[in-house]
Amino acid sequence: MSPVKLYGIPRSRAFRCLLALEETGIPYELVATDYREGCKTEAFRKLNPNAKIPVLVDGDLCLWESLAINLYLFRKSGTLWPKTPEDEARLFQWTLWTATEAEPAQGAWFYNTKFLPPEERDPAQAEKGAEKLRACLAVLDQHLADRPYLCGEAWSAADLQVSSVLYTSWANGFDYGPYPRAKAWLERCLNRPAALKARGMREAA
Numbered sequence: 001m002s003p004v005k006l007y008g009i010p011r012s013r014a015f016r017c018l019l020a021l022e023e024t025g026i027p028y029e030l031v032a033t034d035y036r037e038g039c040k041t042e043a044f045r046k047l048n049p050n051a052k053i054p055v056l057v058d059g060d061l062c063l064w065e066s067l068a069i070n071l072y073l074f075r076k077s078g079t080l081w082p083k084t085p086e087d088e089a090r091l092f093q094w095t096l097w098t099a100t101e102a103e104p105a106q107g108a109w110f111y112n113t114k115f116l117p118p119e120e121r122d123p124a125q126a127e128k129g130a131e132k133l134r135a136c137l138a139v140l141d142q143h144l145a146d147r148p149y150l151c152g153e154a155w156s157a158a159d160l161q162v163s164s165v166l167y168t169s170w171a172n173g174f175d176y177g178p179y180p181r182a183k184a185w186l187e188r189c190l191n192r193p194a195a196l197k198a199r200g201m202r203e204a205a
């Protein structure tokens, strides 16, 4: 299998795809491309007209959107793709929930407490994001009341999608204390050997 190319850097949303690549074992090459100048070049815009990382190139396929890239990698791997229509539906549900509910909430909190220069931060937006993120974590915590992983007894691609995104708030000190089941689940997901490898790249950068 010739290696796929992932454009991005570990300290970006490319981290989610690094996690999927490490979990699937698909050979890959990381093409260092940052989210400031790196993704704004004319050549890069040919890969992603949104001028954002990550991008995955696999032969003729050029794909953007981190969680869609992961869905492709799960399918390609043959090992992480769900075996039943029900688990496939659960994977889509959690992926879309992550993209439309959890990530925007987390982003509003993270950008306005950590990422933006202090003078550009808006405390009201940060609190609004935190409130929505707390609501998401409450949903997650409740869901995990009677199962260790999102689709039941075993870790699956759905866990990877959600945990790879929530990594940002977890690693940046969001208070997970009121959500002990979600916190323990996240720690299980993010301490898997493949996750530790991806985290090693990110946390060393």
Ligand SMILES: N[C@@H](CCC(=O)N[C@@H](CS)C(=O)NCC(=O)O)C(=O)O
Binding pocket: 011, 012, 013, 014, 034, 035, 036, 039, 051, 052, 053, 054, 064, 065, 066, 067
């Ligand atoms: N929804 C996209 C978002 C991609 C995205 O915003 N990437 C950031 C880096 S983490 C970026 O490239 N930002 C450059 C910019 O917004 O100009 C995905 O999940 O892949």
